[in-house]
Amino acid sequence: MIVGVPKEIKQDEYRVSLLPVGAEELTRAGHKVLVERGAGLGSGIPDELYHANGAEIVDTPGEIFGNAQLVIKVKEPQPSEIGLLRKGQILFTYFHFAADEPLTRGVLDSGVTAVAYETLRGKQGDLPCLTPMSEVAGRMSIQEGAKFLERPQEGRGILLGGVPGVLPAHITVLGGGVVGKNAAQIAAGFAADVNILDVNVDRLRYLEDIMPGNVNTLYSDRHNIREELQRADLVIGAVLIPGARAPKLVRREDLSIMKPGAVIIDVAIDQGGCLETSRPTTHSKPTYIVDGIVHYCVTNMPGAVGRTSTYALCNVTFPYALRIANRGLRDACASDAGLAEAVNVHQGRVTYRPVAETFGLPWTAIDSILSA
Numbered sequence: 001m002i003v004g005v006p007k008e009i010k011q012d013e014y015r016v017s018l019l020p021v022g023a024e025e026l027t028r029a030g031h032k033v034l035v036e037r038g039a040g041l042g043s044g045i046p047d048e049l050y051h052a053n054g055a056e057i058v059d060t061p062g063e064i065f066g067n068a069q070l071v072i073k074v075k076e077p078q079p080s081e082i083g084l085l086r087k088g089q090i091l092f093t094y095f096h097f098a099a100d101e102p103l104t105r106g107v108l109d110s111g112v113t114a115v116a117y118e119t120l121r122g123k124q125g126d127l128p129c130l131t132p133m134s135e136v137a138g139r140m141s142i143q144e145g146a147k148f149l150e151r152p153q154e155g156r157g158i159l160l161g162g163v164p165g166v167l168p169a170h171i172t173v174l175g176g177g178v179v180g181k182n183a184a185q186i187a188a189g190f191a192a193d194v195n196i197l198d199v200n201v202d203r204l205r206y207l208e209d210i211m212p213g214n215v216n217t218l219y220s221d222r223h224n225i226r227e228e229l230q231r232a233d234l235v236i237g238a239v240l241i242p243g244a245r246a247p248k249l250v251r252r253e254d255l256s257i258m259k260p261g262a263v264i265i266d267v268a269i270d271q272g273g274c275l276e277t278s279r280p281t282t283h284s285k286p287t288y289i290v291d292g293i294v295h296y297c298v299t300n301m302p303g304a305v306g307r308t309s310t311y312a313l314c315n316v317t318f319p320y321a322l323r324i325a326n327r328g329l330r331d332a333c334a335s336d337a338g339l340a341e342a343v344n345v346h347q348g349r350v351t352y353r354p355v356a357e358t359f360g361l362p363w364t365a366i367d368s369i370l371s372a
């Protein structure tokens with residue numbers, strides 16, 4: 001197979017979808033690897049390293065999309081890339097379709113097969129390609145929250161850990177999954193006072209067992225959320241209903257009960273965000289203010305720590321990319337139902353039910369396509 005690695009063009013995105021070791025393994029398995037010039041630079045990986053490991057360096061995205069049968073990316077195709085997609089091509093990347101109807105329709109019209117990192121299921125029912133980026137974003141959310149709570153950044157002027165005689169910040173984490181757990185762990189390390197809310201009581205039991213004493217758990221319902229919003233200096237939005245738009249847990253009117261200058265980091269923004277007032281932002285201008293509350297809604301948080309994130313991402317995505325290249329998508333999916341679940345769009349048809357439901361589009365079961 002010809003495998004292509006374009007340079008990411010989303011604003012402030014510094015990750016790359018393949019490591020030099022991946023280029024070596026693919027070429028050793030008989031595949032041809034095309035890497036766009038400069039693709040790895042944001043993560044500190046020079047072209048020479050890809051070349052030394054068997055990849056061919058090409059100058060334009062057109063050469064990647066025009067030749068590759070399997071394109072591996074990090075972020076969803078941007079508008080200028082959608083026009084380059086070819087019918088029959090496999091695109092393996094994050095899509096987050098449910099948050100973006102024009103993207104969904106563009107990918108449907110292109111005729112590609114969209115294999116989405118975010119819905120790929122592991123053997124334990126986990127989401128292995130989402131996990132490392134959620135670990136990064138969760139840890140980073142506290143780092144960013146600490147920064148934007150500073151007064152020059154328009155926050156409340158609160159130090160997370162407080163000092164002797166002054167209380168620490170109160171942090172509310174909405175959603176106790178991977179993002180929430182990692183956020184709480186880092187926040188606990190800062191000596192903040194942390195509450196994690198979730199609707200999954202088993203998950204709350206687990207968190208209660210492993211978290212230090214300054215982290216408590218709370219069932220996520222409307223009353224508890226409102227009480228938390230009144231207390232919070234920093235709110236982390238970390239809920240997920242896989243493949244669907246995030247539930248709007250914080251309404252516009254709720255902002256008025258919050259403390260002025262409180263900060264909300266809505267990590268779930270890539271699935272539409274869990275606040276009514278969330279809208280996507282970039283690392284260049286990460287925040288905006290609504291009703292006195294600082295909103296941070298960067299859709300590609302891990303992109304800012306590209307080197308850490310690239311290695312963490314490729315560690316989990318590469319084995320799947322290699323399997324698709326070696327066996328073809330149909331065969332690779334036939335032996336791994338979790339990989340089949342990652343196929344969100346197949347040559348003009350939506351094959352992932354929550355995406356079809358979000359946009360009222362017809363749904364075709366991937367199994368029926370694979371067995372045809």
Ligand SMILES: NC(=O)c1ccc[n+]([C@@H]2O[C@H](COP(=O)([O-])OP(=O)(O)OC[C@H]3O[C@@H](n4cnc5c(N)ncnc54)[C@H](O)[C@@H]3O)[C@@H](O)[C@H]2O)c1
Binds near residue numbers: 137176198
């Ligand atoms: N912005 C970014 O750069 C970035 C990076 C990584 C991940 N994310 C996003 O962060 C979100 C969370 O990811 P994750 O890996 O932690 O998911 P996860 O599945 O591990 O955790 C989500 C949690 O939300 C809980 N939940 C669902 N409904 C809830 C509700 N009403 N109230 C409280 N909790 C509820 C679930 O029970 C689950 O424990 C996803 O949307 C993911 O795409 C964003």
